[in-house]
Amino acid sequence: MPVVDVIPLHEAARERYLNFALSVITSRALPDIRDGLKPVQRRILYAMFQHLRLYPDARHRKSATIVGEVMGKYHPHGDAAIYEAMVRMAQDFSLRYPLVDGHGNFGSIDGDAAAAMRYTEARLRPLAMELLEELRRQTVPMRPNFDGTLFEPVVLPARFPNLIVNGASGIAVGMATSIPPHNLGEVIDALLYLIDVPQAPLEVLVERFIPGPDFPTGGRVLNTPASLLEIYRTGEGAIELRGEYQLEGKTRLIITSIPYGVAKSDLIEKIAEHIAAGKVPQLTDVRDESTDEVRIVLELRRGADADAAIAYLLRHTPLQMRFHVNLTCLVPTENPEVAVPRKVDLKTLLQAFLEFRMKVVVRRLQYDLEQLERRIHILRGFEQIFGALDEAIRIIRSARDKADAAQRLMHRFQLDELQADAILETKLYKLSRLEIAAIRQELEEKEKQAAALRALLADEAARWRLIREELQAIKARFADKRRTTIAGPDEGFAYNQEAYIVDEDVYVIVSRDGWVKRQRSYTDVQSIRVRESDAVGWVLPGSTRATVGFFTNYGRCYTTRIEALPSTTGYGDPVQKLFDFSDRERVVGVVVFDERALPQPMPSPKTEPELFEDRGEPQVLGLHLVAITRLGQTLRMPIDSFREPSTKNGRLFMRLETGDEVLGVEVARGNENVCLASRNGYVLIFPVAQIPPVRSAAKGVIAMRLGKGDEVLGFTLASAAREGLEVETTRGRREIVRITKFEVSRRGNRGRQIIRRGQLARVMLPPVEIRFNGQR
Known part of the structure; x- marks a missing residue:
């Protein structure tokens, strides 16, 4: 029976994976520090x-x-x-x-x-x-x-440091490399300086010779000199790289170079997509006029801001990108056939090349010397038999074969096998007096060359001079001008999202079920399309550059720009498509943060004191948002806290107890009355100024004290005597809660009971319809 070796699976897997990883690292993905x-x-x-x-x-x-x-x-x-x-x-x-x-x-x-x-x-x-x-x-x-x-x-x-000059990229197992290319002339200048000053600090090499990478596609490096120095010191970091562009006339932007590794067609396609979607209103078209040089033409609208267009493209297209540097390569060990991966700094790369170059030059000189000595040795053999040339010819003629002739010559003239074979292979005419003179002249020249090589091998400084001369010759033949500009940080383009939104007046329409859209106009609320069994909840005007906040029953506010809402006369989209709503979370309040759609703030009491005489409450100027919950809690917070766009997760504005939820959110000037009603038939009116304002998410204070099993049905803010909250009883009777019928009380009371039998069934909430300049 065959012998079966049983080995643990985890040991076999570890051993084989390590072998695989080592093979990928040393034989596939990483470059050698010596030849790159x-x-x-x-x-x-x-x-x-x-x-x-x-x-x-x-x-x-x-x-x-x-x-x-x-x-x-x-x-x-x-x-x-x-x-x-x-x-x-x-x-x-x-x-x-x-x-x-x-x-x-x-x-x-x-x-x-x-x-x-x-x-x-x-x-x-x-x-x-x-x-x-x-x-x-x-x-x-x-x-x-x-x-x-x-x-x-x-x-x-290699006679030049290819690793630094051409760079490299690769992904191995557990490590990777990403080395940017550099200018050949600059790198050679740094090597020449390092030959003269081996202890030169990295700062000098970077500041004087290698200011940064030089990519084949050009571009502008935006890093500071300090950040580039840190990248070269640590062997890793990110290089901010931007394409170059220029204004041609008043209606054209010309992109003349693109970042390294970016496909030009992909860049143009991305730009075209943004233009077609209307996200860059400053641009009307893009086309490629490139030949051997990059020339991407961007057509500007007349009078458009070119800087705004460029700022958008730099942020949303590959016209600006990051090149991540990782100076990992294979470094040789004592065994020349074995190299190990290591992350190095720039000076180590340069020094490793010079050390390798010195070893190559030594081996080259030794090889040349060996070849010279071999030739000298043969020439001396010719010289040795010249005085007895006739005797040598007789020996050769009397020999049985070539081997016998070689043995006789070696014995007679004290030659070795190499010399004897060379003599036997030489044509007779070359042994004439004229040719012997040429042989002696060659011997003299070869001996001089050999002496020069021995002197070089014995003089390290002379070998460094030789390496310097060879590097200078390569620079003179192959070096060219830098293509990439080291520009440093550019503060010239501040990204402002509003600059890319076409400013137009629209109406934000939100249904009770949370479907949102925007329309440029409408005739009346009844003409607005909504889904079956749904109803219009809010119709609010605003500019596409303004923001709109959606307040939910879970005490969160989700803010976005009106421009982001779907523009349609259809049903629109569910608000959950824009944000990450929780299960059963729904919109209970909508506020457009356009000044024309908001009420005018309260005037200062110093200018119009008659508005404040009979309040008896502390007045907090500025617009606020008022929220009331089902369990009777209330909160007042500054409107400015919610103007800026939020993340998809929104902002928390009210901390709710278990089982509680927000019923609604309305904008308050500060002089309104809060009118609210509970299911058991209690109503309460109190000044909004009695709600203390807060600046961050809070539990709030008691708005209405509720009896056991009771809950708030709804509320409204009334700023005029005839305004109020309309409620309907379970028997179908309707009542309006307003200050002309019910006295203004204080926050936290139970209120007045308006029904003895039955309960209140619901509050009547007509659509919130506001025209521009805050007119309902």
Whole structure:
């Protein structure tokens, strides 16, 4: 029977997941700090260089050929991933300095995908050769490929810091990287300074040489210098990036650059959606006039505020976004083939490249010296047999074969096997006197070169000078001007939501069942459409820029702009569509916070004292909201506390006891009387000034003292003698509670009983209809 090993599931799962995580981190997602490449990118460049010879002066080859070469020899993980990686290295809007020269459709800044690999062609760019050329001189360690048939470089011998220059992004298991691109000239200047001053603080490097990222699509960085320095010090943070724009004439805004990673077509689509929805009334149209440069044209209305339009787009479209920096990469250990993930700062990135560069230069010099010494050794062999050339020829002619000739020459002239083989492979005419002179001259030159290399290997300062010269040569050949502007914080655009609402007068209509809408006009309340069995509850005027508050039976107020209400002559929408109402929560009061729809506040007693002579109550000036509950509690609060839009959860204005609920909310000037009635037939009138005002949510005070089993049916605020609360008894009789029939009492009384038999059935609540300027 086969042997079965029994292992705990949790141990097997942990071990396999850790192996998977390690593979993703080290072999897929994170770049190496030395050459700035992920394994798939490195393998693509190596295959193009080593096997396909796709140098910048070579003809383009089909991308399918390149992908097949990489997948078959080095990266057996699917052709799609390889092709996508190669496409990105060819896009000048993805990499600040592309490494692949693509021929054909390699995608666009609009977000278009590249053509299939069978249609496109590619070769290496000159800058990519700066990453690869020194491979010929054994400058980096090699390791076997996946099947052990070939060798591939552990890292490329980069001559410039590709990780900082082109950046990188990737998501591994439990970690990620997001490194922004930078300007090549600025980075090299920082490296040159760091060579001269190894202890230079990070502050100097950032302030003098690398002020911030340089994205391939341009844009403006809005961070302060201090925040950018903190990002470079900690290795993480957010960069505020904004597209650039300019005013052309009086009716056009031109967007000239967009944030990094944003598809131009997506940005235009977002802007068009906002314009079509009327959310940016300053703009009438958007169109794309881009060629090689970005040019998005925004048409302004005549006389419109361009700053307001830009402020809206910056807030609601990808024209401004955040680039989250995470300087995590693979850092080598003592074993050159093993690297570990680590979050580093900017100076560490620069120093790591310089240390790597020094190791590459040392290995390159050692390789060159070995090749020179090999050639010198052969030339000395030629020189040694020159004096006995005829004898050497006789030895060769008398030998049985090449091996015998080599042995005889080695014995006669004290040569080694390498020298003997070189002599035997040399054509006879090269052993003439003229050629021997050339050999001696070459020997002299090679010895001088070897001496120079030995001096370089023995002098670290000289090697740093060599590295400096090579960096300066790369800067002179490839550096260009900065594309991204480091602008700092911009206080020029204050977002004001009212600027994007078309100012028009409408009527807010709310039904008793809580359906809301807005209409520009209506003839009379009976003409307003409501659902069957529903009725109009409130008709209140206001500007679309004003706000409206919905007060509910659960003691909460929900405020929104009138512009947000559906504009229709139909039924409208349920108020629950705008807010997060609780179960059985309903609207019991509506207030439009437009000054023209509100009553005039009480005048000051200093100017009109006759209005205050007979009150005997403390007067609180300004408009207030009065609420009364079913169990007889009341509350008065300033109206200004509810003007601003709320969240979907609203604001609490009254704390209710269990089983209690708010019956209604009305606006008070301060000189009204509260008229209310209870189910057991009691009515009470008292001045609204007797309700003490509060500024935050509270339980309130007693409005009417109720008997056992009694409850308040309703209330109203009466400011004139003939105004009052109409009630109906269970026998159908109607009565109006007003000061002409019932005396004004004090808050907290039980009131006067108006019915001996039966109860009050309901209060008659006609629609609250207000015209502009507070006229009912």
